[in-house]
Amino acid sequence: MEILDPRVRFDEDGTSATFDLDTPLTGLNVGLRLDRSWRSYFVVIDEWKQRLTADGAQVHVLYTGERVGDEGERTRSDLDEWSRLVDCAVVGLGN
Amino acid sequence: MLTTRTRDSCGSSECEIEPLTSERIDAADDLFGLYAQSMEQGFGDGLPVLPPTEARVRSLIAATPWLPDDVVCMLPPRNGAATVERVAVNAALAGCEPDAFPLVIAALEAITVPDFNLFALTTTTSSVFPMIVVNGPSRGRLGIDCGPGCMGGAAGRGSMTIGRAVALCLRNIGGQRVGETSRSVFGQPARATGLCFGELEEDSPWPSLAQRRGFPVDDEVVTVHGGKGTFPIADLNTDDPGELLALIAKTIAYPMGNKFLEPTAANGQIVVAINPVWAQRLASAFPDVTSAQEHMLEHGWQPIEAWPARNRAILEEKGRVDGQGRVHVNERPDQFELVVCGGHGGLHAVCLPSWGESDMQSVAAVRAGDVSVQVTPAR
Known part of the structure:
Protein backbone atom coordinates (compact mmCIF):
# COMPACT_ATOMS: atom_id res chain seq x y z
CA MET A 1 0.00 0.00 0.00
CA GLU A 2 1.04 3.58 -0.44
CA ILE A 3 1.48 5.79 2.57
CA LEU A 4 2.55 9.40 3.01
CA ASP A 5 5.99 10.05 4.40
CA PRO A 6 5.72 11.69 7.83
CA ARG A 7 9.25 13.08 7.79
CA VAL A 8 10.76 16.36 6.88
CA ARG A 9 13.89 15.73 4.87
CA PHE A 10 16.66 17.93 6.14
CA ASP A 11 19.40 18.83 3.68
CA GLU A 12 22.24 18.51 6.05
CA ASP A 13 22.93 16.19 8.95
CA GLY A 14 21.99 17.05 12.49
CA THR A 15 25.42 17.85 13.82
CA SER A 16 26.38 21.33 14.85
CA ALA A 17 27.90 23.48 12.18
CA THR A 18 31.57 24.32 12.58
CA PHE A 19 33.43 27.19 11.03
CA ASP A 20 36.97 28.15 10.17
CA LEU A 21 37.95 31.74 10.84
CA ASP A 22 40.64 31.72 8.16
CA THR A 23 42.28 34.63 9.91
CA PRO A 24 44.67 35.07 12.85
CA LEU A 25 43.10 35.76 16.21
CA THR A 26 45.11 38.92 16.80
CA GLY A 27 42.74 41.82 17.33
CA LEU A 28 39.61 39.73 16.93
CA ASN A 29 36.76 40.04 19.39
CA VAL A 30 35.95 36.48 20.38
CA GLY A 31 32.85 35.72 22.40
CA LEU A 32 32.36 32.81 24.76
CA ARG A 33 28.77 32.30 25.82
CA LEU A 34 27.95 30.04 28.72
CA ASP A 35 24.77 29.07 30.51
CA ARG A 36 25.71 29.90 34.06
CA SER A 37 23.93 26.83 35.40
CA TRP A 38 26.59 24.62 33.82
CA ARG A 39 29.41 25.24 36.23
CA SER A 40 31.67 22.56 34.78
CA TYR A 41 32.15 24.82 31.77
CA PHE A 42 33.55 27.59 33.98
CA VAL A 43 36.85 25.71 34.00
CA VAL A 44 36.70 25.32 30.23
CA ILE A 45 35.94 29.01 29.77
CA ASP A 46 38.87 30.01 31.99
CA GLU A 47 41.25 27.86 29.97
CA TRP A 48 39.98 29.02 26.60
CA LYS A 49 40.05 32.65 27.67
CA GLN A 50 43.70 32.33 28.64
CA ARG A 51 44.65 30.68 25.37
CA LEU A 52 42.65 33.04 23.19
CA THR A 53 44.11 36.05 24.96
CA ALA A 54 47.59 34.63 24.56
CA ASP A 55 46.91 34.41 20.82
CA GLY A 56 45.95 38.08 20.69
CA ALA A 57 42.18 37.92 20.84
CA GLN A 58 39.96 40.20 22.87
CA VAL A 59 37.69 37.82 24.78
CA HIS A 60 34.14 38.68 25.83
CA VAL A 61 32.54 36.12 28.13
CA LEU A 62 28.79 36.16 28.57
CA TYR A 63 27.11 34.15 31.29
CA THR A 64 23.44 33.78 30.44
CA GLY A 65 20.54 33.03 32.73
CA GLU A 66 16.99 31.97 32.20
CA ARG A 67 15.29 32.09 28.84
CA VAL A 68 11.67 32.70 29.78
CA GLY A 69 9.86 35.31 31.84
CA ASP A 70 11.44 38.56 33.02
CA GLU A 71 14.84 36.93 33.37
CA GLY A 72 14.47 35.74 29.80
CA GLU A 73 13.99 39.30 28.62
CA ARG A 74 17.21 40.28 30.39
CA THR A 75 19.01 37.32 28.85
CA ARG A 76 17.90 38.30 25.35
CA SER A 77 18.93 41.89 25.94
CA ASP A 78 22.37 40.78 27.17
CA LEU A 79 22.76 38.49 24.17
CA ASP A 80 21.80 41.25 21.79
CA GLU A 81 24.36 43.62 23.29
CA TRP A 82 27.06 40.95 23.39
CA SER A 83 26.47 39.88 19.82
CA ARG A 84 27.29 43.41 18.65
CA LEU A 85 30.67 43.27 20.42
CA VAL A 86 32.04 40.10 18.93
CA ASP A 87 33.39 39.04 15.55
CA CYS A 88 32.89 35.37 16.30
CA ALA A 89 31.82 33.28 19.23
CA VAL A 90 31.62 29.88 20.81
CA VAL A 91 28.10 29.19 22.01
CA GLY A 92 26.04 26.25 23.16
CA LEU A 93 28.08 25.54 26.27
CA GLY A 94 25.23 24.44 28.43
CA ASN A 95 21.89 22.78 28.52
CA MET B 1 0.63 30.68 13.30
CA LEU B 2 -2.02 29.20 11.08
CA THR B 3 -2.60 32.44 9.26
CA THR B 4 -0.65 31.73 6.12
CA ARG B 5 -1.88 30.51 2.84
CA THR B 6 0.44 29.78 -0.03
CA ARG B 7 -2.18 30.19 -2.70
CA ASP B 8 -5.83 30.96 -3.07
CA SER B 9 -7.99 28.03 -2.34
CA CYS B 10 -11.42 26.98 -3.26
CA GLY B 11 -12.24 26.94 0.42
CA SER B 12 -12.84 23.72 2.24
CA SER B 13 -10.02 21.31 2.90
CA GLU B 14 -12.36 18.61 1.68
CA CYS B 15 -11.73 19.95 -1.82
CA GLU B 16 -10.14 17.13 -3.74
CA ILE B 17 -8.06 19.38 -6.01
CA GLU B 18 -5.86 20.39 -3.09
CA PRO B 19 -2.87 18.12 -3.59
CA LEU B 20 -1.09 16.51 -0.73
CA THR B 21 2.58 17.11 -1.30
CA SER B 22 4.17 14.57 1.03
CA GLU B 23 6.46 12.07 -0.60
CA ARG B 24 4.98 8.64 -1.01
CA ILE B 25 6.36 5.48 0.51
CA ASP B 26 5.67 2.07 -0.90
CA ALA B 27 4.70 0.37 2.31
CA ALA B 28 4.22 -3.24 3.26
CA ASP B 29 0.65 -4.39 2.99
CA ASP B 30 0.53 -5.98 6.41
CA LEU B 31 0.89 -4.10 9.66
CA PHE B 32 3.80 -6.20 10.89
CA GLY B 33 5.66 -5.30 7.74
CA LEU B 34 4.76 -1.66 8.15
CA TYR B 35 6.03 -1.71 11.72
CA ALA B 36 9.34 -3.22 10.62
CA GLN B 37 9.56 -0.66 7.83
CA SER B 38 8.93 2.21 10.24
CA MET B 39 11.86 1.05 12.33
CA GLU B 40 14.18 0.42 9.41
CA GLN B 41 13.41 3.70 7.67
CA GLY B 42 13.32 5.73 10.86
CA PHE B 43 9.84 7.21 10.79
CA GLY B 44 8.57 5.14 13.72
CA ASP B 45 9.01 5.53 17.43
CA GLY B 46 9.41 1.92 18.45
CA LEU B 47 5.68 1.32 18.85
CA PRO B 48 3.45 -0.23 16.19
CA VAL B 49 2.12 2.32 13.73
CA LEU B 50 -0.92 2.66 11.53
CA PRO B 51 -0.67 3.47 7.81
CA PRO B 52 -0.99 7.16 6.98
CA THR B 53 -2.78 6.68 3.69
CA GLU B 54 -3.92 9.67 1.67
CA ALA B 55 -7.54 8.98 2.51
CA ARG B 56 -6.77 8.78 6.20
CA VAL B 57 -4.74 11.97 6.15
CA ARG B 58 -7.45 13.84 4.25
CA SER B 59 -10.03 12.77 6.80
CA LEU B 60 -7.93 14.32 9.56
CA ILE B 61 -7.38 17.57 7.68
CA ALA B 62 -11.10 17.80 6.96
CA ALA B 63 -11.78 17.99 10.70
CA THR B 64 -10.06 21.38 10.76
CA PRO B 65 -10.70 24.64 8.93
CA TRP B 66 -7.18 24.57 7.52
CA LEU B 67 -5.65 23.63 4.18
CA PRO B 68 -2.90 21.03 3.85
CA ASP B 69 -0.15 23.58 3.30
CA ASP B 70 -1.12 25.88 6.13
CA VAL B 71 1.82 26.06 8.53
CA VAL B 72 0.97 25.31 12.13
CA CYS B 73 4.44 26.11 13.43
CA MET B 74 8.13 25.56 12.92
CA LEU B 75 9.19 22.65 15.09
CA PRO B 76 12.54 22.56 16.80
CA PRO B 77 15.14 21.41 17.18
CA ARG B 78 15.69 21.48 13.42
CA ASN B 79 12.87 23.90 12.59
CA GLY B 80 10.92 21.62 10.31
CA ALA B 81 7.79 23.23 8.91
CA ALA B 82 4.80 21.56 10.54
CA THR B 83 2.21 21.97 7.83
CA VAL B 84 -1.27 20.74 8.57
CA GLU B 85 -0.61 17.93 6.11
CA ARG B 86 2.60 16.80 7.79
CA VAL B 87 0.98 16.95 11.19
CA ALA B 88 -1.94 14.89 9.86
CA VAL B 89 0.42 12.26 8.46
CA ASN B 90 2.04 11.86 11.86
CA ALA B 91 -1.30 11.88 13.62
CA ALA B 92 -2.52 9.15 11.28
CA LEU B 93 0.61 7.17 12.09
CA ALA B 94 -0.37 7.41 15.76
CA GLY B 95 -3.94 6.29 15.12
CA CYS B 96 -5.48 9.65 15.89
CA GLU B 97 -9.11 9.94 14.85
CA PRO B 98 -10.34 12.97 12.93
CA ASP B 99 -12.40 14.31 15.81
CA ALA B 100 -9.29 14.48 17.98
CA PHE B 101 -7.00 15.98 15.35
CA PRO B 102 -7.81 19.65 16.14
CA LEU B 103 -6.39 19.03 19.61
CA VAL B 104 -3.11 17.87 18.09
CA ILE B 105 -2.95 21.11 16.14
CA ALA B 106 -3.74 23.10 19.28
CA ALA B 107 -1.03 21.27 21.22
CA LEU B 108 1.58 22.08 18.58
CA GLU B 109 0.54 25.71 18.60
CA ALA B 110 0.88 25.76 22.38
CA ILE B 111 4.29 24.11 22.58
CA THR B 112 5.73 26.55 20.06
CA VAL B 113 4.80 29.66 22.02
CA PRO B 114 8.23 31.16 22.76
CA ASP B 115 7.94 31.02 26.54
CA PHE B 116 7.37 27.27 26.40
CA ASN B 117 11.02 27.18 25.30
CA LEU B 118 10.58 24.13 23.07
CA PHE B 119 14.03 24.23 21.50
CA ALA B 120 15.56 23.81 24.93
CA LEU B 121 13.11 21.06 25.87
CA THR B 122 13.84 19.06 22.72
CA THR B 123 17.62 19.21 23.06
CA THR B 124 18.25 19.06 26.81
CA THR B 125 19.93 16.29 28.79
CA SER B 126 16.76 16.17 30.87
CA SER B 127 13.81 13.84 30.44
CA VAL B 128 11.31 16.68 30.02
CA PHE B 129 8.54 16.36 27.47
CA PRO B 130 5.39 18.32 26.65
CA MET B 131 2.56 16.92 28.74
CA ILE B 132 -0.99 17.71 27.71
CA VAL B 133 -3.98 18.48 29.93
CA VAL B 134 -7.34 18.72 28.18
CA ASN B 135 -10.37 20.66 29.35
CA GLY B 136 -13.77 21.05 27.79
CA PRO B 137 -16.83 19.22 26.60
CA SER B 138 -15.17 16.80 24.18
CA ARG B 139 -13.10 14.86 26.69
CA GLY B 140 -15.45 11.93 27.00
CA ARG B 141 -16.26 11.75 23.32
CA LEU B 142 -12.61 11.73 22.35
CA GLY B 143 -11.50 9.16 24.91
CA ILE B 144 -9.40 11.60 26.91
CA ASP B 145 -8.91 9.80 30.19
CA CYS B 146 -9.80 11.81 33.26
CA GLY B 147 -10.64 9.17 35.84
CA PRO B 148 -8.89 6.03 37.06
CA GLY B 149 -5.70 5.28 35.16
CA CYS B 150 -5.79 8.63 33.42
CA MET B 151 -2.02 8.75 33.18
CA GLY B 152 -1.68 5.26 31.81
CA GLY B 153 -3.80 2.15 31.77
CA ALA B 154 -7.24 3.57 31.04
CA ALA B 155 -6.40 3.34 27.33
CA GLY B 156 -8.76 5.98 25.98
CA ARG B 157 -8.09 6.52 22.30
CA GLY B 158 -7.68 10.26 22.59
CA SER B 159 -5.27 9.94 25.49
CA MET B 160 -3.20 7.34 23.70
CA THR B 161 -3.02 9.05 20.32
CA ILE B 162 -2.98 12.82 20.80
CA GLY B 163 0.17 12.91 22.88
CA ARG B 164 1.81 10.32 20.67
CA ALA B 165 0.97 12.35 17.57
CA VAL B 166 2.77 15.32 19.11
CA ALA B 167 5.74 13.10 19.95
CA LEU B 168 5.89 11.78 16.38
CA CYS B 169 5.74 15.33 15.03
CA LEU B 170 8.71 16.27 17.19
CA ARG B 171 10.61 13.26 15.82
CA ASN B 172 9.65 13.37 12.19
CA ILE B 173 9.10 17.08 11.60
CA GLY B 174 11.21 18.66 14.32
CA GLY B 175 14.05 16.19 13.98
CA GLN B 176 14.27 15.36 17.67
CA ARG B 177 16.50 12.28 17.81
CA VAL B 178 18.15 10.88 20.91
CA GLY B 179 21.90 10.95 20.66
CA GLU B 180 21.78 13.41 17.79
CA THR B 181 19.76 16.53 18.38
CA SER B 182 18.42 15.39 21.76
CA ARG B 183 20.90 14.82 24.55
CA SER B 184 18.39 13.31 26.94
CA VAL B 185 20.18 10.97 29.32
CA PHE B 186 17.19 8.77 30.17
CA GLY B 187 14.20 10.00 28.20
CA GLN B 188 10.83 9.06 29.65
CA PRO B 189 7.85 7.00 28.49
CA ALA B 190 5.97 10.10 27.36
CA ARG B 191 8.62 10.68 24.70
CA ALA B 192 7.17 7.72 22.86
CA THR B 193 3.57 7.45 24.02
CA GLY B 194 2.99 11.08 24.89
CA LEU B 195 1.11 12.00 28.06
CA CYS B 196 -2.36 13.37 27.48
CA PHE B 197 -5.08 13.31 30.11
CA GLY B 198 -8.14 15.31 30.98
CA GLU B 199 -9.15 17.20 34.04
CA LEU B 200 -12.07 15.60 35.88
CA GLU B 201 -13.96 18.87 35.84
CA GLU B 202 -17.21 17.27 36.99
CA ASP B 203 -15.62 16.16 40.28
CA SER B 204 -13.54 19.24 40.90
CA PRO B 205 -14.52 21.70 43.64
CA TRP B 206 -12.58 24.45 41.87
CA PRO B 207 -12.71 26.17 38.50
CA SER B 208 -10.97 24.11 35.86
CA LEU B 209 -7.37 24.67 34.80
CA ALA B 210 -8.62 26.19 31.53
CA GLN B 211 -11.03 28.51 33.31
CA ARG B 212 -8.29 29.66 35.67
CA ARG B 213 -6.19 30.39 32.58
CA GLY B 214 -8.92 32.57 31.13
CA PHE B 215 -10.92 30.29 28.84
CA PRO B 216 -14.72 29.94 28.75
CA VAL B 217 -16.03 26.74 30.24
CA ASP B 218 -17.24 25.42 26.87
CA ASP B 219 -13.93 25.80 25.05
CA GLU B 220 -11.90 22.72 24.18
CA VAL B 221 -8.56 23.74 25.66
CA VAL B 222 -5.22 22.07 25.45
CA THR B 223 -2.71 23.09 28.11
CA VAL B 224 0.89 22.00 27.71
CA HIS B 225 3.39 21.66 30.51
CA GLY B 226 7.05 20.77 30.27
CA GLY B 227 6.98 17.84 32.66
CA LYS B 228 9.92 15.73 33.67
CA TRP B 355 11.82 21.47 34.01
CA GLY B 356 12.08 25.05 35.17
CA GLU B 357 12.69 27.24 32.16
CA SER B 358 9.40 26.59 30.44
CA ASP B 359 6.07 28.24 31.09
CA MET B 360 2.79 26.42 30.70
CA GLN B 361 0.74 27.44 27.63
CA SER B 362 -2.90 26.96 26.67
CA VAL B 363 -4.63 27.04 23.29
CA ALA B 364 -8.25 26.46 22.38
CA ALA B 365 -8.81 23.88 19.66
CA VAL B 366 -10.43 25.04 16.42
CA ARG B 367 -12.68 22.80 14.34
CA ALA B 368 -13.95 22.77 10.80
CA GLY B 369 -16.85 25.14 10.49
CA ASP B 370 -15.74 27.30 13.39
CA VAL B 371 -16.99 30.68 12.25
CA SER B 372 -14.63 32.55 14.55
CA VAL B 373 -11.53 31.53 12.56
CA GLN B 374 -9.89 34.44 10.77
CA VAL B 375 -7.41 33.52 8.09
CA THR B 376 -4.95 35.98 6.62
CA PRO B 377 -4.04 35.14 3.04
CA ALA B 378 -0.31 35.05 2.35
CA ARG B 379 1.12 38.14 0.73
Missing part, protein backbone atom coordinates in the same frame (compact mmCIF):
# COMPACT_ATOMS: atom_id res chain seq x y z
CA GLY B 229 7.87 12.65 34.43
CA THR B 230 5.17 11.41 36.74
CA PHE B 231 6.19 11.58 40.38
CA PRO B 232 3.85 9.55 42.59
CA ILE B 233 2.81 10.77 46.03
CA ALA B 234 0.93 8.68 48.59
CA ASP B 235 -0.43 9.14 52.07
CA LEU B 236 -2.46 6.97 54.43
CA ASN B 237 -2.18 8.97 57.61
CA THR B 238 -2.93 12.66 57.22
CA ASP B 239 -6.53 13.64 57.83
CA ASP B 240 -6.20 17.38 58.23
CA PRO B 241 -6.47 19.04 54.79
CA GLY B 242 -4.02 21.81 55.63
CA GLU B 243 -1.46 19.31 56.83
CA LEU B 244 -2.05 17.13 53.80
CA LEU B 245 -1.52 19.99 51.38
CA ALA B 246 1.54 21.19 53.28
CA LEU B 247 2.99 17.69 53.07
CA ILE B 248 2.32 17.57 49.35
CA ALA B 249 4.05 20.92 48.91
CA LYS B 250 7.04 19.77 50.92
CA THR B 251 7.24 16.52 48.92
CA ILE B 252 7.22 18.17 45.52
CA ALA B 253 9.96 20.56 46.61
CA TYR B 254 12.48 17.73 46.49
CA PRO B 255 16.12 18.89 46.61
CA MET B 256 17.21 17.45 43.28
CA GLY B 257 14.34 18.95 41.33
CA ASN B 258 15.13 21.14 38.33
CA LYS B 259 13.49 24.14 39.95
CA PHE B 260 16.41 24.30 42.40
CA LEU B 261 18.96 24.37 39.58
CA GLU B 262 17.60 27.60 38.13
CA PRO B 263 18.86 31.10 38.94
CA THR B 264 15.37 32.03 40.12
CA ALA B 265 12.19 30.30 41.25
CA ALA B 266 10.12 32.59 39.05
CA ASN B 267 9.66 30.44 35.98
CA GLY B 268 7.78 27.26 35.25
CA GLN B 269 4.87 25.59 36.95
CA ILE B 270 4.59 22.41 38.97
CA VAL B 271 1.47 20.43 38.13
CA VAL B 272 -0.06 18.38 40.93
CA ALA B 273 -2.77 15.95 39.91
CA ILE B 274 -5.13 15.60 42.87
CA ASN B 275 -7.56 12.69 43.08
CA PRO B 276 -11.21 13.72 43.49
CA VAL B 277 -11.48 12.41 47.07
CA TRP B 278 -8.53 14.51 48.21
CA ALA B 279 -9.84 17.44 46.18
CA GLN B 280 -13.05 17.50 48.19
CA ARG B 281 -11.11 17.22 51.44
CA LEU B 282 -8.74 20.02 50.45
CA ALA B 283 -11.61 22.21 49.29
CA SER B 284 -13.20 21.96 52.74
CA ALA B 285 -10.26 24.03 54.00
CA PHE B 286 -9.41 25.82 50.76
CA PRO B 287 -12.69 26.52 48.94
CA ASP B 288 -10.84 28.99 46.78
CA VAL B 289 -8.07 27.32 44.80
CA THR B 290 -5.82 30.37 45.17
CA SER B 291 -5.84 29.84 48.94
CA ALA B 292 -4.66 26.29 48.33
CA GLN B 293 -1.90 27.58 46.06
CA GLU B 294 -0.85 30.14 48.67
CA HIS B 295 -0.69 27.38 51.26
CA MET B 296 1.54 25.38 48.96
CA LEU B 297 3.82 28.36 48.46
CA GLU B 298 4.07 28.73 52.22
CA HIS B 299 5.20 25.14 52.60
CA GLY B 300 6.95 24.45 49.30
CA TRP B 301 10.54 24.87 50.42
CA GLN B 302 13.49 22.99 51.82
CA PRO B 303 15.93 24.17 54.47
CA ILE B 304 19.31 25.07 53.00
CA GLU B 305 20.78 22.32 55.19
CA ALA B 306 19.12 19.76 52.90
CA TRP B 307 21.96 20.33 50.48
CA PRO B 308 25.68 19.60 50.88
CA ALA B 309 27.95 22.55 51.58
CA ARG B 310 29.06 23.05 47.99
CA ASN B 311 25.47 23.16 46.75
CA ARG B 312 24.53 25.54 49.54
CA ALA B 313 27.14 28.01 48.39
CA ILE B 314 25.76 27.88 44.85
CA LEU B 315 22.18 28.40 46.01
CA GLU B 316 23.27 31.33 48.13
CA GLU B 317 25.24 32.79 45.25
CA LYS B 318 22.09 32.58 43.12
CA GLY B 319 20.07 34.37 45.76
CA ARG B 320 17.76 31.41 46.27
CA VAL B 321 17.99 31.35 50.08
CA ASP B 322 15.63 33.58 52.04
CA GLY B 323 16.27 35.22 55.37
CA GLN B 324 15.06 32.14 57.23
CA GLY B 325 17.44 29.80 55.42
CA ARG B 326 14.69 28.43 53.20
CA VAL B 327 14.93 27.64 49.52
CA HIS B 328 11.53 27.96 47.89
CA VAL B 329 10.67 25.82 44.89
CA ASN B 330 8.36 28.46 43.43
CA GLU B 331 8.14 32.21 43.70
CA ARG B 332 4.37 32.65 43.32
CA PRO B 333 1.26 30.70 44.31
CA ASP B 334 0.05 30.41 40.72
CA GLN B 335 3.08 28.29 39.89
CA PHE B 336 1.41 25.42 41.77
CA GLU B 337 -1.20 24.15 39.33
CA LEU B 338 -3.71 21.75 40.82
CA VAL B 339 -5.54 19.50 38.37
CA VAL B 340 -8.27 17.21 39.65
CA CYS B 341 -8.25 13.80 37.97
CA GLY B 342 -7.77 10.16 38.72
CA GLY B 343 -9.80 7.57 40.52
CA HIS B 344 -11.80 7.62 43.73
CA GLY B 345 -9.42 5.38 45.59
CA GLY B 346 -7.93 8.40 47.36
CA LEU B 347 -4.46 7.95 48.85
CA HIS B 348 -2.57 9.29 45.84
CA ALA B 349 -1.53 12.35 43.98
CA VAL B 350 0.88 12.71 41.06
CA CYS B 351 3.32 15.52 40.57
CA LEU B 352 4.49 16.44 37.08
CA PRO B 353 7.76 18.10 38.04
CA SER B 354 8.79 21.22 36.21
